[in-house]
Amino acid sequence: MYGWVAPLDVSTSHSLKLRTLKPTHNPLFTLLSVENFQPRKLLKALSLGPPHCEHKHQLLSVPPRKMRSMTLVDPWLQTSSSVFNHPTQTQYRSFLALIQSPIKSTPTWPNYRSTPLAISAVITKEETATEDETQNPTTFNFKTYMAQKASLINRALDEAVSLKDPPMIHEAMRYSLLAGGKRVRPVLCLAACELVGGGHHHSAAAAALPAACAVEMIHTMSLIHDDLPCMDDDDLRRGQPTTHKAFGEDVAVLAGDSLLAFAFEHLSTATVGVPPARILAAVGELAKSIGTEGLVAGQVVDIISTGISTVGLGLDQLEFIHVHKTAVLLEASVVLGAILGGGSDEQVERLRRFARCIGLLFQVVDDILDVTRSSEELGKTAGKDLAADKATYPKLMGLDKSREFADKLNEEAKEQLSGFDPDKAAPLVALADYIAYRQN
Amino acid sequence: MYGWVAPLDVSTSHSLKLRTLKPTHNPLFTLLSVENFQPRKLLKALSLGPPHCEHKHQLLSVPPRKMRSMTLVDPWLQTSSSVFNHPTQTQYRSFLALIQSPIKSTPTWPNYRSTPLAISAVITKEETATEDETQNPTTFNFKTYMAQKASLINRALDEAVSLKDPPMIHEAMRYSLLAGGKRVRPVLCLAACELVGGGHHHSAAAAALPAACAVEMIHTMSLIHDDLPCMDDDDLRRGQPTTHKAFGEDVAVLAGDSLLAFAFEHLSTATVGVPPARILAAVGELAKSIGTEGLVAGQVVDIISTGISTVGLGLDQLEFIHVHKTAVLLEASVVLGAILGGGSDEQVERLRRFARCIGLLFQVVDDILDVTRSSEELGKTAGKDLAADKATYPKLMGLDKSREFADKLNEEAKEQLSGFDPDKAAPLVALADYIAYRQN
Incomplete structure (x- = not known):
């Protein structure tokens, strides 16, 4: 063939x-x-x-x-x-x-x-680390960390979803999966695994690498289906035509389905050196983050809310949509890493609360940036939410209060990490700051 | 709410x-x-x-x-x-x-x-068993067996996908999942579990009940997505409007996605009394049957073949499509039951071969019925394949040879069961005969 x-x-x-x-x-x-x-x-x-x-x-x-x-x-x-x-x-x-x-x-x-x-x-x-950056292991270099992990994840994804027969569907899966992105979810997964993993960093992360790939597959799958004409009808994603524009709607539906299924196949069969009970718990967590208590719930309430003036939405409903469309998968990413790394129930729950905070933080900062930054700075159309008369945190609670809320969420997130070794928690602290202080 | x-x-x-x-x-x-x-x-x-x-x-x-x-x-x-x-x-x-x-x-x-x-x-x-049928436990009554199992599965599905918030998506999931159907896949799953399970029939089947529900969720999910306008564009399914006709395309895509995810959630969290390693193996098997080595592969090759005269397809390609669109999930159903029932590797492989035979048998018989039975007898349009000039077994090898092939497949299937206790194997033998000798 x-x-x-x-x-x-x-x-x-x-x-x-x-x-x-x-x-x-x-x-x-x-x-x-x-x-x-x-x-x-x-x-x-x-x-x-x-x-x-x-x-x-x-x-x-x-x-x-x-x-x-x-x-x-x-x-x-x-x-x-x-x-x-x-x-x-x-x-x-x-x-x-x-x-x-x-x-x-x-x-x-x-x-x-x-x-x-x-x-x-x-x-x-992604830029690879320069030698200068890697030679000083005592201070935590976030940029180097992200670049190294992203590179690890990109290679793992490339190997996991290789070109096989029939090629068209694999190419469609790879098209969106390997199109870049900051890989925030899989990096969170690896970082949480390392944090609870005790032993050597490298082997700790290895336990969660298939899980890290799985959460990125789920994220990509949700983008492919959300972009479909019958959903948000988007033509561009990450600067390239959306999957259905490039391969047709039928193949886009199937590429999403197979990424969704493959995430579970990869997580359950490629994870090595971890007791089956932990992997099984990870499967349950991941599945829950997708369905009617996760991504699908956020999307379906978003659909129902269409037609209702979104300003009419209260903070509760706004939060429901954001939590389900964004925060739940971030939470699953962290929790999967913590479970596979062998974290205790208490550690897993602390990291779950950490993830919930940064998940909401992510959206609050997005809303603030939409009203404070130019399109050029954002790399996407600024003021879009305002123009669409969409409910946002600045609109519902004012810009200053939104910033206070963001600070509070970041603080709450970091509080959850206080019981851990500060050196090992450094990547998650830096990820929270990155989400809080990013400029686009 | x-x-x-x-x-x-x-x-x-x-x-x-x-x-x-x-x-x-x-x-x-x-x-x-x-x-x-x-x-x-x-x-x-x-x-x-x-x-x-x-x-x-x-x-x-x-x-x-x-x-x-x-x-x-x-x-x-x-x-x-x-x-x-x-x-x-x-x-x-x-x-x-x-x-x-x-x-x-x-x-x-x-x-x-x-x-x-x-x-x-x-x-x-589904008809419930009459008292006459249940009072004679010495001979195997296929009709009673199917009715009892189907009823068990219907109740389990109804409980598993209950009405929760947000209701619209749960209603859409239930709409197609609970719309009837012969429940062949989940019954195969339960029967395989009972066959290898040794102990009491009831408890053996209980180990595989969540898996049986999961395979039916996957089957339903594939029907919902295959019926979409961008795929086969069907308006009717099991005598009622297809999910996208009843709920809209967006909700249909999401209902399929959440059934797919929920199948894994249910299998991994609701299966009790089974070692985690077995459940994990079942998760891997199920996932594999959906993606690019299973349902999706069959569908995508079907899409690619559109435009090529299907008569131009050889027996190899015809078999590829049928195996992937039909047989792989039947195989997963049987294998999941065998794994969860604690079957040995050899037993699992024997049952896998059994399932492959009946999966193909299912399609060969379908093709034969299409040319030999009237629409009324079939409950659907007869001669459709012929009219569409579609490659079928009778067309490629003649009606007599097709019948011979069907008999051979049925025989091969039953050979795989020869090493098991005949009483316990009776349901699977009857299921193979049902598939071989059904009249619609």
């Missing part, structure tokens, strides 16, 4: 530097990581191939725009939507690809007749 | 006979079961109330048509779609209701000001 593509020509003529080679679960493929490259040059390297390779022409005819996720699979070649849309001269930090294994130090063309292969590539936009 | 409704007047004047009273998980409610009633009389009994009760009038103004599922909740009263559409004189066998507890033997009006209550009712159309 899979076609072939020329392997990366990693010679210096294309300024591509081979960084790491890592075997993957599939013996056919090796994880190839390249750093410091320009998309156009990479494309060229990827497109060189035997003369009768038709796909290289197809590939080169795509305007080199912003490049996010790339999939070269025959006969299902997807070139229309998610591939290559970026200004030519931009230099990217890293590039991950799956390539036929074993790769040779001097690449040659694969015997494409007998060894079909697929290549899947993801560009990570 | 919940309003009130008068309790059932179970006096003889309405020919309603109180059968069972069973406490539910919610201390506010008691499960009330009534047998032999007419919908209109029941409606009247339900609608009698204090003079200022507005809802009784709303309720009575609904034409007494076929009554399937009834929900009386204030202020979200749902009277428009799923309620009361049946010829007046039809006598129904049983009626289940949740009613405020404790119920008094001589019902009086509840103190509705201080004790708001909700009532949720489901009419079960």
